[in-house]
Amino acid sequence: MKASALGGPRPVLFHQALPSFSESEWAAAAGYDGVILDxxxxxxxxxxxxxxxxxxxxxxxxxxxxxxxxxxxxxxxLLDSGARGIIAPTVESREQTEALVAATKYLPVGNRSIGPSRPGLYIGDSYPDAGNLAVSTIAQIETRIGLERAEEIVSTPGLDSIYIGPADLAASYGLPAWGDWEDGPVRDAIVHLRELTTAHGVTLGIYSGQPAYTAALFADGLVDYAGLGIDLVLLNRSFQDTISALGSARSIGSDS
Structure with a gap:
């Protein structure tokens, strides 16, 4: 996500890991701003x-x-099919970040091949310039090593955003692999990355599983956007809630 996109409500996206054409439509109808195809x-x-x-x-x-x-x-x-942002996982060095920029940006910023497969995908006097403006290059920091090298990653020319993977980051510190941390090294990492991204003019996002946690991060100004939920987890919760709500009613009369 580019800094130029900020100014309105902070975007909320959902992770889609299942091969469904309907999910993104239902998510948009519910109020999500976009999707991260995982x-x-x-x-x-x-x-x-x-x-x-x-x-x-x-x-x-x-x-x-x-x-x-x-x-x-x-x-x-993915870009030629219309992706407006690419998130690369487990980025841990400037070299990896430069390779990501090269793959996602046209010359002179990167080295992406020009071969448009959709008409009018980018609108502008210069197709490469318009494409570079339209596409967000996003490095995911989700390890202790990546965090230690965060400044060299964040300062890479052509990078638009950092995306935090809290569960893997926690695991790299020997903590339980979950997200939505209120304290400890993951919370400290969020604050540190907020400072770095602000200083270098790139945006900061994070994956979250809970709306209240996401809202608190927005209120504190710690992130610019969030991936809120993944379809596999959302479906699991819905299944569990539905069966739990049914409770013991289905056992009535089973012994008769």
Whole structure:
């Protein structure tokens, strides 16, 4: 997410790990601002992700994809299909960040190949310049090593945003692998990354599983956007809540 996109309500996106064309529509109808197609975890493959991107509104500023690695081939396919942001996981060095920028940006910023597969994907006098403005290059920091090298990552030319993976970050400190930390090293990392991203003019996002936690981060000005929930977890909660609400009623008369 680019700093130029800020100014209104902080965007909220959801992670989609299942190969469904309906989920992003239902999420948008519920009020989500966009989607992160998650190719790192779950069942979503490259071909389906590209088709889902083509089904989304072309002007959707927050049609993002999280890739499994910094591999220029899949990244190019996703961008040509309409992804407006690429999140690369487990970034731990400036070298990796530079490779991400090279894969996501056209010359002179990066080295992305020009081969538009959708008409009018980027509107502007210069197609490369318009594409570079439209696409957000996002490095995910989710390890202790990545955090220790955060300034060299954040200061990489062409980088637009940092995305925090709190569960993996916690695990790298020997803590339980969950998110929504109120204190400890993960909370300290959020504050530290907020300071660094502000100083270098890039945005900061985070994955969260709870709306109240996300709202508190927004209120404290610690993040600019959030990934709130992933379909696998949201479905699990819904299933559990539904069966729990039914309770013991289904056992009535079972012994007769």
């Amino acid at each position: 190719l790192q975890h779950g069942e979503l493959g490259l071909e389906t992700a590209c088709m889902i991107l083509r089904s989304l509104p072309r002007a959707g500023a927050y049609s993002y994809a999280r890739v499994g690695s910094i591999d220029a081939g899949p990244i190019l396919r």
